Amino acid sequence: IMDRLKLVLQYFQSNSESISNGICVILALISVKLYTSFDFNCPCIPQYNKLYALGVMFVPPVILFLLGVMINRHTGVMMEEWARPPGKRTKNPAVIKYLFSAMMQRALLAPMVWILVTLLDGKCFICAFSMSVDPKHFTGLPNNTGLDLVKIMAKVPCKEDIIFRNTTFRKAVTRYVRCYSQAIGWSILLLLILVGAVARVIKPCFNHAIFLQTRYWSNYLDIEQKLFDETCVLHAREFARKCVVQFFEGMQDDAVLRLPLSHTLPSRKTQDEYEEEERLHGITRKEQVDHLLQTWYQCRPELDVTKIAHRPTLCITWEDYKGRTIYSDV
Amino acid sequence: MDKFRMMFQFLQSNQESFMNGICGIMALASAQLYASFEFNCPCMPEYNYTYGIGVLVIPAFWFFLLGFVLNNNVSMLVEEWRRPTGQRGKDPTILRYMFISISQRSLIAPAVWISVTLMDGESFVCAYSVDLDVYQFGNATEHGLSEEELMRMLAKIPCKLIFDGQHIISREAATRYIQCVSQAFGWLFLLLITVIAFLIRAIRPCFTQAAFLKTKYWSHYVDIERKMFDETCTEHAKGFAKVCIQQYFESISGEMRSFHGHLRGDDSDDDDDDDEKHNNDEDKLLGIWAQDDMDKVLWNWHTCKPPLSLRKDGVSDDSNSFVNGNVSMNQHTFVNGDGYPSNTIQKKEWAVYYSKV
Numbered sequence: 001i002m003d004r005l006k007l008v009l010q011y012f013q014s015n016s017e018s019i020s021n022g023i024c025v026i027l028a029l030i031s032v033k034l035y036t037s038f039d040f041n042c043p044c045i046p047q048y049n050k051l052y053a054l055g056v057m058f059v060p061p062v063i064l065f066l067l068g069v070m071i072n073r074h075t076g077v078m079m080e081e082w083a084r085p086p087g088k089r090t091k092n093p094a095v096i097k098y099l100f101s102a103m104m105q106r107a108l109l110a111p112m113v114w115i116l117v118t119l120l121d122g123k124c125f126i127c128a129f130s131m132s133v134d135p136k137h138f139t140g141l142p143n144n145t146g147l148d149l150v151k152i153m154a155k156v157p158c159k160e161d162i163i164f165r166n167t168t169f170r171k172a173v174t175r176y177v178r179c180y181s182q183a184i185g186w187s188i189l190l191l192l193i194l195v196g197a198v199a200r201v202i203k204p205c206f207n208h209a210i211f212l213q214t215r216y217w218s219n220y221l222d223i224e225q226k227l228f229d230e231t232c233v234l235h236a237r238e239f240a241r242k243c244v245v246q247f248f249e250g251m252q253d254d255a256v257l258r259l260p261l262s263h264t265l266p267s268r269k270t271q272d273e274y275e276e277e278e279r280l281h282g283i284t285r286k287e288q289v290d291h292l293l294q295t296w297y298q299c300r301p302e303l304d305v306t307k308i309a310h311r312p313t314l315c316i317t318w319e320d321y322k323g324r325t326i327y328s329d330v
Numbered sequence: 331m332d333k334f335r336m337m338f339q340f341l342q343s344n345q346e347s348f349m350n351g352i353c354g355i356m357a358l359a360s361a362q363l364y365a366s367f368e369f370n371c372p373c374m375p376e377y378n379y380t381y382g383i384g385v386l387v388i389p390a391f392w393f394f395l396l397g398f399v400l401n402n403n404v405s406m407l408v409e410e411w412r413r414p415t416g417q418r419g420k421d422p423t424i425l426r427y428m429f430i431s432i433s434q435r436s437l438i439a440p441a442v443w444i445s446v447t448l449m450d451g452e453s454f455v456c457a458y459s460v461d462l463d464v465y466q467f468g469n470a471t472e473h474g475l476s477e478e479e480l481m482r483m484l485a486k487i488p489c490k491l492i493f494d495g496q497h498i499i500s501r502e503a504a505t506r507y508i509q510c511v512s513q514a515f516g517w518l519f520l521l522l523i524t525v526i527a528f529l530i531r532a533i534r535p536c537f538t539q540a541a542f543l544k545t546k547y548w549s550h551y552v553d554i555e556r557k558m559f560d561e562t563c564t565e566h567a568k569g570f571a572k573v574c575i576q577q578y579f580e581s582i583s584g585e586m587r588s589f590h591g592h593l594r595g596d597d598s599d600d601d602d603d604d605d606e607k608h609n610n611d612e613d614k615l616l617g618i619w620a621q622d623d624m625d626k627v628l629w630n631w632h633t634c635k636p637p638l639s640l641r642k643d644g645v646s647d648d649s650n651s652f653v654n655g656n657v658s659m660n661q662h663t664f665v666n667g668d669g670y671p672s673n674t675i676q677k678k679e680w681a682v683y684y685s686k687v
Contacts, residue, residue: 038449043510044503052510059517066528079535160502232547240555244562279569281562286638289570296559299416 017219020106023071027110031064035117042127042157046150049157053128057118061111068107074099077222095221098214112192119185122178123157129180130156133173140167242305245281249308250301251292252282349435352400356439360393364446371456371488375481378488382457386447390440397436403553404432410552424552427545441523448516451509452488458508459487467504570640576616578636582627583617 043052069075078099081091118124131153135141142152142163155161156173164170203211283289315329372381398404407428410420447453460481475483475498483495493501534542618624 039451039509039513041451041506041509041513043507045507048507048510052514055514055517059521063517063520063524066524070524070528070531075532076535079532080539083536083539158502158506233550236547236551236554237558240551240558241562243555244558248562248566276569276573279565280573280640281566283566284570284573284640284642289566289638293563298414300413300418302417 017102020072020074020102024068024106024109027064027068027071028113031060031110031114032117034060035114035121040123040127042123044155044158044161046131046154049131049154050128053124057115057124057128061114064110064114065107068110069103072103072106073222074103074218077218077225078103080225081221092214092217094210094214095217098211099218099221102218116185116189119181119188122181125181125184126174126177127157129177130154130173133177135169135173138169138172138176140169140172142167142169239303239305242308243301243303246305246308247296247301248281248283248292251288251295349401353397353435353438356393356397356400357442360389360439360443361446363389364443364450369452369456371452373486373489373492375460375485378460378485379457382453382455385453385456386444390443393439393443394436397439398432401432401435403428406553406556407432409556421545421548423541423545424549428549428552445516445520448512448519451512454512454515455505455508456488458511459504460484462487462499462504462508464499467499467507570638573640574636574638577641578631579616579618579627581636582630583623 038056040056041052043049078096081099082096084091131150133153133156135149135153145152145163147163152163153173155163156170159170283292316327317325317329318327319325367385369385372378407425410428411425413420462484464480464484483493483498486493486495487499487501487504490501495501618627
């Protein structure tokens with residue numbers, strides 16, 4: 001299972017565009033789900049119908065667009081590349097433009113999906129424009145309620161209202177407005193697909209070589225950012241480990257001795273004993289441990305691991321009786 | 331190295347994606363909680379407003395606190411905030427960064443609750459039905475009710491089954507109207523928080539990017555250092571315990587050995603393999619060979635536990651007290667009593683212990 005995971009991770013890492021595409025599609029699906037679960041509630045009052053309907057049609061796309069821009073990884077890369085000082089690496093405006101256009105295209109998908117679903121469903125249009133319909137084309141207008149025409153037309157989107165109980169007027173007007181709405185929706189969809197197809201087909205005719213370059217360098221920037229973050233993480237881990245070990249070893253209070261090796265010292269330690277000593281770091285008494293834990297809280301050590309990173313190691317030198325060096329590890 | 335890299339990448343992204351996962355789960359839980367919550371407007375003028383606004387605000391606050399509780403980094407933040415300065419200065423930007431990132435994650439579930447509540451509209455209908463203008467929705471021009479009776483009737487609007495003012499006001503129209511207002515508020519709320527989040531995330535790299543990288547590194551470092559310290563302490567405790575127990579056995583067996591006399595013979599006649607295996611098994615016995623020795627070991631472990639103070643292994647008993655004790659010595663050289671043969675090559679090995687004394 002680790003191999004499969006590794007494959008998946010490698011695939012995603014090599015192609016950051018595919019992650020962005022996936023997130024884009026997920027956001028579009030979320031927008032459809034949001035629309036279906038949203039309880040559309042036309043107020044059926046002349047002053048507020050249009051406001052409510054157009055609000056429902058246009059405010060969520062703005063929200064989805066902003067979400068799409070925020071979630072996209074390329075946004076961060078692009079903003080950083082745009083805002084950084086040149087330093088030793090010159091800035092390539094073509095790369096920034098490419099990243100911007102890629103980000104825009106992806107961010108615009110979910111809002112377009114929302115608007116299209118709204119138009120194809122028709123409820124918003126009916127709510128907004130039922131008052132603009134001329135009732136002369138339809139029979140069955142209820143004229144015994146004492147309300148004026150505008151108010152009656154404004155009530156058309158609301159199914160439960162009692163004034164439409166016995167006529168087919170409401171259904172006819174609804175169908176009429178829905179037709180308009182769906183026509184507009186399909187036209188917009190057709191237009192978008194045509195524009196997309198034409199752009200796709202014509203694009204290689206212009207500056208294809210430069211396009212390949214910009215795509216490479218924008219992918220490179222993304223990967224470089226990821227690798228930098230990764231390296232920082234690894235470095236922080238090593239730094240922390242050495243800092244803690246240095247702190248432990250600094251808490252020792254052994255005396256300094258230099259002894260020539262006597263017979264009573266064991267000449268060779270087992271691997272286990274070496275490991276044990278490694279783990280103990282010289283802290284071998286309860287008071288030392290307590291003092292160590294107290295000091296860790298009271299007086300945290302400074303962030304400097306130079307001493308342990310460049311620690312001298314044990315080296316063996318063989319000398320003959322005259323003091324000449326025969327062999328040395330140094 | 332490749333496996334290492336993959337593992338660390340997975341861990342790092344795993345930790346963040348773990349926190350994001352908890353975030354997402356809490357958001358879904360809040361939506362599900364709302365769906366399964368049975369909204370029960372009291373339909374009485376005195377309590378409608380409290381109930382409606384209470385259902386809107388209190389669970390949101392509760393989710394926010396829950397987000398803090400479930401987040402592991404909160405204790406790290408408080409620890410870093412409260413520790414004495416010691417040899418390492420405290421950086422307030424790091425504390426601010428940690429606090430902001432924890433708050434951001436905790437704010438998602440309350441935001442989901444508030445937007446779902448507003449989109450559904452029931453809480454607004456409950457809270458504001460008494461504030462309706464009768465003449466706007468009224469069916470009749472005159473209603474002939476006193477103020478109090480009017481209020482009580484309006485308060486019953488959220489409850490379909492007990493509403494009795496159908497001749498005065500159209501219940502559906504009024505409900506629809508308030509629901510519209512509620513949904514408008516909901517969308518505006520979503521738009522507002524999205525714009526704020528957008529400004530923070532997308533525009534921030536224009537300002538203070540270098541300082542941001544620094545704070546991100548050091549706040550991550552604080553987290554890792556805490557984990558490393560716990561890990562090192564655990565390993566140290568293992569080593570401490572192992573050596574302590576070994577020395578305890580050896581101390582008892584040492585007593586035993588001097589009490590019973592030497593039982594081990596010379597094993598130099600056996601093969602190498604057997605010898606090694608024999609020695610390994612014998613090492614594991616740690617010098618305990620008889621039943622009453624073992625009984626004494628077990629008895630003493632309860633009645634007379636050894637002190638938490640390990641002997642330095644391998645140094646002869648004379649110098650033992652010097653090494654472990656309070657005497658501080660610098661650069662003294664002890665000459666061994668036994669001399670080395672002088673015609674052969676001398677091997678000098680130095681065992682050196684470093685200290686700060």
